[in-house]
Amino acid sequence: MEKRPTINDVARLAGVSKRTVSRVINGASNVGESTRRNIQRVIDELGFSPDKQARGLAASRSYLLGLIYDNSDALFIDQIQRGALDVCARSGYELVVHPCDSGAADHAEKCVSFVQRSNIDGVIILPPLSESVALAAVLRQRKIHYVRLASLDLDDHTNIVVSDDRAAVSELARYLVSQGHTSIAVITGPMHYHSSAERLEGLTETLAALGGEVPQSHIFEGNNTYKSGVEGARSLLQMTPRPRMIFANNDEMAAGVLRVAHEMGIAVPDELSVAGFDDNLLASRMIPSLTTVRRPVAAMASLAAQKIIRKIENSADVETDSYQVRSQLIIRESTRKTAK
Template sequence: MSVTINDIARLSGVSKRTVSRVINCSPAVGKATRERVLEIIKETGFSPDKQARGLASSRSYLLGLIYDNPDALYIDEVQRGALSVCAELGYELVVHPGSSKRDDFISDCLSFISRSKLDGVIILPPVSENKALAAALREINCPYVRLASVDLDDADNIVVSDERAAMRDMATHLVELGHTDIGFISGPQHYRSSIERLAGFLAELQVYNVKLPTDRIVEGKNNYDSGLACAEQLLNTLPRPTAIVANNDEMAAAVLRVANNLNIRVPDELSVAGFDDNILASRIIPSLTTIRRPVFNMACLAVQKLINKSRNNQEKLALQKTVTPNLVTRESTGRVNG
C-alpha cells in the first residue's frame, strides 16, 4: 500500500496542513517540525503527487531551462546545479535548446513555456542577453532568472558572474610570471561575456603598462575547431607570444594541441590559460590554469530565486545577485624563460 500524506501527518504528529506546508517549502513551519516531517518522508519513501500539488496550488512544479550554447560541459554543470535544488524542493526541470538566430526564436520559447505549463524559466547566456526575450516573458508574467556576465536586470531576475574582475586576476597572474607578449583568443564579440572578459584582461594589463596589440587578439567561436585555427595563427607568427589566454577551456585545450604539434613546450616555452574550469581542465596534460566560474552554484541560485517568486506573500529568502569566479593556477602557466 502506498504511503499517503495522511500517513506522514500521523507518523510526524502534525496536521495534514503542516505536512503540505513542508512539502511546499513554506517558511511558516518551524525548523524542528520541518526536519521531523522531512525525516519521516525520507524513511517512508513518500513521494508527493506533483499533479495534485499543482492543482491545489495553481503551480505545475515544473521549471524550464532555455539555452543556445554549444558547450556541452557548461550545460551539464548548469543542469546538475539546477536539479540538485529541484530534487530537494520537489520540482522538475524541463530543458529547451533553441536557436537564437531564428526569426521565431522568441515565439518558440513562449510556446514551450505555455505547453509545458512552467512555473518559471532559467535563461543561459548568450540567450540571457536577449532583451526582447526578457520583455516577452514579463509581458506574459512568466517568472525568469537570467545567468549573465553583466548586470542586465533587477536583482530577483538575474545571477551575475563578475567575469571582468576574474580576467583582471588572470592578467595579474601572467604579468607576475614575467609575460609581456601575450596572445588572446576571444569569444564572439557580439556576446557580452566575451566583451567583459577581454575588457577585464586589457584593463589590468594597462595597470602594468603592458600592451596587447590588435594582431595578438584573434576572435574564436568558443569551440575547439576555432581554437585550433586561432592558435595556429598566433603560434605561426614570429616572434611567438610567450602566453596565450583563451576565452574558454575548450579553445585553450586546442592551443595545447597546436603547441604540441609544433613541439612548443608548455609551460617552458608557452603558457596557456582558459576560462570556466570545466571537468577536463584538471585532467588534460598539462593541467590547465583557468578561471573557475561557479556554474553549479549559479544554477542553484537561479532555481532558488524562481521558487522565491512563487511564494507570493510568504517570507522570501534574501539571495545574492553576484558571484565571483576565481583564478585556479595549474601546470600550463609558468615563468618566462630567459
C-alpha cells in the same frame, strides 16, 4: 500488495488536519516549526511521497523548472544541470531542459511557447541566450518567473546571477605581468557577446594599467569551439615573432591551442604559456594541466534555482538573496614565468 500510504494516513498519525499536511508538503510558511517537524517525521517514517500531479493542482503550479540554453559546450551544460538538479531534488521540483537558437529572429516567442506548452513554473536562462534583451522583456510581459546567468549586471538582482568575468580576468592579467609576460595574444569568443567583451576588456585594461598591451594583431575572434581554438592558434603561432602567451576565452578553445602547439613542436609552458576560462571537467586532466579562471557554474545554477523557487513561492528572501558569485584563478602547469 502493500497499500501505499496516503495524505490521510499522515494526517491521522500526526494528529493534524489534511490541510496542515498539505501546507507542509507545499512549503507554506504558516505552519509552526514543531508541527512541521512532527509531520515531516511521520512522512519519513511512512515513506509517504505525494502525488506530484495532485500536489501541483492543489498549489496551482506544476513543480517544473525550465533550463533554456544555446551553448555547444556539453561540459558546461552538465555542470549547470548538476547544480540546478541538486536544488530541485531538495525542493520537490523537476527540471526540463530545452535548447533554443539565440540567433533566430523569433527565439523569444519560441522560448515562451516552450514554457507555456510545458506548463513551466519558471526558467533559468544560460549564456549566451541570457543576454537577449528581447527574451527578458517578453518573459516579464507574460509574467513568467526567470533568472539569467550572465557575466555582468544585466537585470534586476532578483532576476540574475552574475559571475563578474571582468574582475576574474583582471586577476589573470596581474598574474601574467607578475610572471614577466609581455607578448600576449587572445582568442576571444564572439564579440557580440557581453561575456567575450568583458573578458577581453578585463585583460587589456588591466595590462594597460600595468604598462602592458595586447596589439590588435594579437587578437583572434573565435566562437568558443575547439575548432576555432585550433584556427586561432595556427594564425597566432605563425607570427614572427610569435606570442609567448595565449589566453583563450574558454577551456575548449584553450585545448585547441595546446593541440596546435604540440603539432608545431612548441613546448608548453617552456616556449608558450596558455590559459583558459571556466575550469571545466577536463582542464585539470589536459597535458599539461590548464591554468584557467574557475567560474563556479554549478553554484551559479544552484543559486538561480533557489531564486526561481523563492519567486514561485512568493518568498521575501529573493529580495535579499546574493546575486553574484566569485570566480577564482587556478594556476596549473600550462603557464610559467618567462625566461629573461
